[in-house]
Amino acid sequence: DADVTQTPRNRITKTGKRIMLECSQTKGHDRMYWYRQDPGLGLRLIYYSFDVKDINKGEISDGYSVSRQAQAKFSLSLESAIPNQTALYFCATSDGGFSQLFFGSGTQLSVL
Amino acid sequence: AQSVSQHNHHVILSEAASLELGCNYSYGGTVNLFWYVQYPGQHLQLLLKYFSGDPLVKGIKGFEAEFIKSKFSFNLRKPSVQWSDTAEYFCAVNPISSGSARQLTFGSGTQLTVLP
Numbered sequence: 001d002a003d004v005t006q007t008p009r010n011r012i013t014k015t016g017k018r019i020m021l022e023c024s025q026t027k028g029h030d031r032m033y034w035y036r037q038d039p040g041l042g043l044r045l046i047y048y049s050f051d052v053k054d055i056n057k058g059e060i061s062d063g064y065s066v067s068r069q070a071q072a073k074f075s076l077s078l079e080s081a082i083p084n085q086t087a088l089y090f091c092a093t094s095d096g097g098f099s100q101l102f103f104g105s106g107t108q109l110s111v112l
Numbered sequence: 113a114q115s116v117s118q119h120n121h122h123v124i125l126s127e128a129a130s131l132e133l134g135c136n137y138s139y140g141g142t143v144n145l146f147w148y149v150q151y152p153g154q155h156l157q158l159l160l161k162y163f164s165g166d167p168l169v170k171g172i173k174g175f176e177a178e179f180i181k182s183k184f185s186f187n188l189r190k191p192s193v194q195w196s197d198t199a200e201y202f203c204a205v206n207p208i209s210s211g212s213a214r215q216l217t218f219g220s221g222t223q224l225t226v227l228p
Contacts, residue, residue, distance in 0.1 A: 033215075040121070042202060042220040043156075058215065090155065100146065101216060103155040 003027045006091050006104035013081050014112050021076045021107050023091030031094045032074040033101065034058075034066060036087040043090065049074055081111040116205050118219035125193055126227050133188040133222050135203030144206040145186040146216070147177055151199045159201070162186065173197070195228045 004025045013019050023032065030051045035043040045058030047066040055066060063085060065077045078085055088108050092101040115138045125131060137143065147159040160171025167179040177188045186203060203219040 035218075040220055042116075042118075043218040045215055045217075048215055100158045100161060101148075101156075103157075105155045 004091055004093055004102055004104035006089075006107050008107060009105065010108045010110075012110045012112065015082055017081050019078045019081055019109070021089055021091075021109070023074045023076070023104055024072050025074075025091075025093045025102075026072065027093050027095075027102060028071075029093040029095050029102070030071065031096065032068065033092040033094070034064075034074070034076045035090045035092060036060070036085075037090060037106075038087050046076065046089075078109075078111075081109075083111045085109065086111045116203055116217050116219040118201075118203055118222050120222045121220070122223045122225070124225045124227065127195055128192050129226075131188070131190040131193050131197075131224070133201055133203075133224070135186045135188065135219060137184050137186070137203075137205040137217075139184075139205060139207045142208040144208060145177075145179060146204040146206070147171065147175070147186070147188050148202045148204060148218075149199050150202065150221075156202065159188070193224070193226050195226050197224060198226045199224060 007022045033048040034046040037043050044060050046064050047058050049055050049068045052068050067075050088106050090106050091104040094101050117136045119134050145162040148156040149159045150156045160169050162169045162179045170176045175190050179186050200221045200223050202221045204216045206216045
């Protein structure tokens with residue numbers, strides 16, 4: 001089983017719809033992150049959480065919200081999806097020492 | 113805010129050619145440095161990392177990187193590439209502030225295509 005699991009793997013939605021991307025991990029890490037990947041732009045941080053009660057905005061948080069339901073679960077919501085939110089979304093985890101990031105397999109989101 | 117620059121957007125090499133991918137960052141303090149690789153259709157995986165000590169770091173699959181502090185660079189190298197090295201490569205920098213690691217900043221990535 002994957003250590004960092006993202007659902008769904010692919011999603012097509014329409015402009016204005018609310019959508020939630022989910023991430024769960026079995027690594028026991030406190031820190032979790034949401035990134036989006038766009039061609040030519042690399043990965044950009046949307047939100048991150050260092051524990052259940054700690055949520056922080058990243059570089060591009062506008063239009064997104066998150067929920068850290070438990071140590072192992074960190075979900076990303078698009079309240080009203082727009083086409084420029086079409087991207088590949090990655091969840092990641094790290095330990096407190098930040099030795100490295102461990103990534104999920106990604107969610108390809110298309111907003112029509 | 114710190115930035116990470118990868119000047120080569122797409123590199124095309126033949127098998128057995130040598131590889132060097134550039135990475136420069138703008139943060140003036142202590143940093144942790146990483147190279148990640150993303151094979152087609154897969155998630156990012158750690159290739160190698162530098163925290164301290166010997167500035168020449170060896171990673172998986174024959175890759176290595178050299179940290180040159182004076183040049184704010186962390187270039188990735190491999191003496192002889194293989195077709196299976198075709199992937200996108202990302203440099204990432206983690207500034208260390210007050211002894212604590214902050215969030216990671218990624219470069220825009222370099223797509224490497226190795227021709228058989």
